[in-house]
Amino acid sequence: MSEIFTKSMARNIYYGGSAFFILLFLALTFDTHNALPDRDNREALTSQAKAGKDLWEKYDCIGCHTLLGEGAYFAPELGNVYERFGESKEAFIGFMKSRPKDGVPGRRSMPQFNFTDQELDALFEFLKYADGINNENWPPNVQG
Amino acid sequence: MQYESQNTARLYFIGAIALFIGQILFGLIIGLQYVIGDFLFPEIPFNVARMVHTNLLIVWLLMGFMGASYYLVPEEAGRELYSPFLAKLMFWVFLIAGALTVIGYLSVPYATLADITGNGILPTMGREFLEQPTITKIGIVIVALAFLYNVGMTVLTGRKTVVSLVLLTGLLGLALLFLFAFYNPHNLVHDKYYWWWVVHLWVEGVWELILAAILAFVLIKTTGLDREVIEKWLYVIIAMTLITGIIGTGHHYFWIGVPGYWQWWGSIFSAMEPIPFFIMTLFAFNAVNKRKREHPNKAAVLWALGTAVLAFLGAGVWGFLSTLAPVNYYTHGTQITASHGHMAFYGAYVMVVLTIISYAVPILRGQEAKSNGMQVMEMWSFWLMSVSMVFITLFLTGAGVVQVYLQRFTDTPQPFMVVQQKMEIFYWLRELSGVIFLIGAILYALSFLPTSTHKQQASTTSA
Numbered sequence: 001m002s003e004i005f006t007k008s009m010a011r012n013i014y015y016g017g018s019a020f021f022i023l024l025f026l027a028l029t030f031d032t033h034n035a036l037p038d039r040d041n042r043e044a045l046t047s048q049a050k051a052g053k054d055l056w057e058k059y060d061c062i063g064c065h066t067l068l069g070e071g072a073y074f075a076p077e078l079g080n081v082y083e084r085f086g087e088s089k090e091a092f093i094g095f096m097k098s099r100p101k102d103g104v105p106g107r108r109s110m111p112q113f114n115f116t117d118q119e120l121d122a123l124f125e126f127l128k129y130a131d132g133i134n135n136e137n138w139p140p141n142v143q144g
Numbered sequence: 145m146q147y148e149s150q151n152t153a154r155l156y157f158i159g160a161i162a163l164f165i166g167q168i169l170f171g172l173i174i175g176l177q178y179v180i181g182d183f184l185f186p187e188i189p190f191n192v193a194r195m196v197h198t199n200l201l202i203v204w205l206l207m208g209f210m211g212a213s214y215y216l217v218p219e220e221a222g223r224e225l226y227s228p229f230l231a232k233l234m235f236w237v238f239l240i241a242g243a244l245t246v247i248g249y250l251s252v253p254y255a256t257l258a259d260i261t262g263n264g265i266l267p268t269m270g271r272e273f274l275e276q277p278t279i280t281k282i283g284i285v286i287v288a289l290a291f292l293y294n295v296g297m298t299v300l301t302g303r304k305t306v307v308s309l310v311l312l313t314g315l316l317g318l319a320l321l322f323l324f325a326f327y328n329p330h331n332l333v334h335d336k337y338y339w340w341w342v343v344h345l346w347v348e349g350v351w352e353l354i355l356a357a358i359l360a361f362v363l364i365k366t367t368g369l370d371r372e373v374i375e376k377w378l379y380v381i382i383a384m385t386l387i388t389g390i391i392g393t394g395h396h397y398f399w400i401g402v403p404g405y406w407q408w409w410g411s412i413f414s415a416m417e418p419i420p421f422f423i424m425t426l427f428a429f430n431a432v433n434k435r436k437r438e439h440p441n442k443a444a445v446l447w448a449l450g451t452a453v454l455a456f457l458g459a460g461v462w463g464f465l466s467t468l469a470p471v472n473y474y475t476h477g478t479q480i481t482a483s484h485g486h487m488a489f490y491g492a493y494v495m496v497v498l499t500i501i502s503y504a505v506p507i508l509r510g511q512e513a514k515s516n517g518m519q520v521m522e523m524w525s526f527w528l529m530s531v532s533m534v535f536i537t538l539f540l541t542g543a544g545v546v547q548v549y550l551q552r553f554t555d556t557p558q559p560f561m562v563v564q565q566k567m568e569i570f571y572w573l574r575e576l577s578g579v580i581f582l583i584g585a586i587l588y589a590l591s592f593l594p595t596s597t598h599k600q601q602a603s604t605t606s607a
């Protein structure tokens with residue numbers, strides 16, 4: 001085999017193969033971008049929802065939760081929390097405000113972030129926006 | 145050691161191992177928070193301890209790659225490092241930037257850290273693995289550029305071997321892809337799409353080039369085999385890596401809002417991603433079986449073979465478990481993911497860095513290998529870490545199966561937190577295995593402490 005399959009053949013496969021698949025990947029990326037306006041719920045990406053994403057990152061929510069299945073696995077999925085909370089802003093705000101400052105003895109608990117009402121509105125709009133993304137019906141059920 | 149400037153690697157290796165121990169300590173903290181929920185709450189919340197755990201991992205692996213490069217590039221290029229001073233300077237810049245970042249994580253709330261570091265100007269924080277303040281990210285880019293310049297000049301003005309060119313390509317790709325860490329659009333689908341260009345295209349793309357090059361170097365040195373043969377294997381491995389791994393990114397595009405055709409592209413190509421890892425295993429065993437010499441550093445050879453095997457198991461087999469879209473629909477973002485993440489990172493990147501350290505450090509001290517006693521100790525550390533990591537993986541897989549079934553698969557799905565309680569036994573067993581892992585890691589570090597013979601040698605050479 002060493003005679004038939006030479007090092008320079010292996011090198012050519014490496015160069016040719018990588019170049020081809022990089023180009024294919026870029027082409028698929030281009031096509032994906034064209035398809036996104038109909039799927040990514042951008043009409044719900046209001047300035048409030050944008051402020052919500054900034055808060056989501058500033059408080060590192062992803063360090064405990066998943067969002068569309070990505071993040072940490074310590075706390076529930078939030079890409080569908082809008083639906084799980086019955087699309088209710090009151091339920092969401094009530095939950096956020098009632099987190100005990102010192103936690104719950106022996107249990108996992110979410111910190112009390114002391115968000116203002118305006119900030120809670122923004123976070124809610126962001127999670128509502130995320131829930132509306134067409135992501136092929138994941139998660140399988142409302143429990144996330 | 146052939147070249148004086150290879151000694152700069154030593155600094156990087158010491159830094160890497162120290163941060164590795166820190167990473168494991170924080171792993172144990174978050175592992176404990178999984179079962180004792182209020183442990184250290186609210187002083188060190190889970191998300192903060194977790195980012196210390198994962199960021200230390202990335203930083204020490206990068207340090208390991210840099211140390212490996214400073215060791216092997218002069219030898220491959222047949223000349224001294226372009227600038228040993230720059231290499232030493234950048235080590236301290238990197239270490240101090242890293243230490244300040246970790247201190248920042250631990251001493252103020254994360255949101256406060258975002259404020260003081262001016263995250264609002266160019267928001268990049270608060271995304272998994274990319275939690276570092278924007279200024280730290282800029283620091284990483286500067287260190288990477290200086291490093292690439294240094295290593296690049298050494299290669300370009302010296303002998304260009306396949307090993308050093310592949311290594312350099314991998315490092316260049318690493319730096320370029322990191323630039324996507326600065327792109328953080330509000331559109332969540334765009335955000336996620338390009339976030340994976342850092343994360344996936346690193347570990348299943350350019351990092352594999354670095355891995356294969358380091359492994360090839362150690363195998364050339366320890367087996368005495370002909371370069372031509374090894375270089376051919378190397379090309380085959382990295383060709384398969386990029387042919388499968390680039391489109392394989394699609395296995396992260398199943399449920400994030402992009403078109404459904406990614407389920408086909410992602411499943412088919414990522415299902416082939418184990419191939420390069422499998423070839424790597426064949427390659428390592430073949431090389432060692434056909435060796436032309438008996439290298440006295442048995443521990444380094446053990447690490448090299450272990451890397452090949454556990455990289456295949458962790459990345460290849462455990463990655464494959466959840467890579468087909470219909471399976472991933474149920475396992476996505478569960479403890480199954482965590483089980484794979486642990487064994488893949490350990491088997492591929494942790495182990496290859498421990499391999500090159502194992503091979504290089506004795507030589508940097510003027511010996512071919514450590515004393516027998518110290519090698520035995522190092523081999524103990526190999527088995528303790530590797531076996532406990534296999535158990536960590538198995539326990540997390542067990543936890544994941546329970547989670548997938550109760551929360552996602554049954555007709556009466558239960559809430560996340562309810563299911564978590566039913567997985568507690570697995571989390572305790574994982575934590576226990578983690579303690580064994582820590583003992584192994586400490587033993588590894590101890591096996592490199594200077595012994596009295598080193599001190600004698602040092603005093604005779606300086607005399």
Ligand code: HEM
Pocket residue numbers: 071072073074168171172173174175178194197198201481482485486489490491494574575577578579581582
């Ligand atoms: C030995 C003791 C260790 C323990 C107890 C431990 C524990 C943990 C825990 C609890 C998490 C967070 C999971 C979550 O997000 O909910 C985590 C994440 C992670 N750890 Fe460890 N870890 C250990 C060692 C390691 C080692 C040796 C490595 C590298 C090889 C590693 C790499 C990672 C990675 C990559 C993640 C992120 C995983 C993901 O997002 O899927 N850990 N670890």
Ligand code: HEM
Pocket residue numbers: 069070071272347348395396414415417418455459460462463464465466467468472475476477478481484485486488489492493
């Ligand atoms: C050494 C190479 C690899 C490393 C270090 C690695 C590491 C990881 C990590 C840390 C994650 C979790 C990312 C997150 O936090 O969201 C992940 C996810 C994943 N990996 Fe890998 N991986 C490697 C290779 C592979 C390979 C070869 C395959 C396929 C055969 C694979 C399949 C997957 C899949 C399908 C996911 C997504 C799981 C989910 O949906 O939650 N990985 N990998």
Ligand SMILES: [Fe+2]
Pocket residue numbers: 344348392393395396
């Ligand atoms: Fe991946």
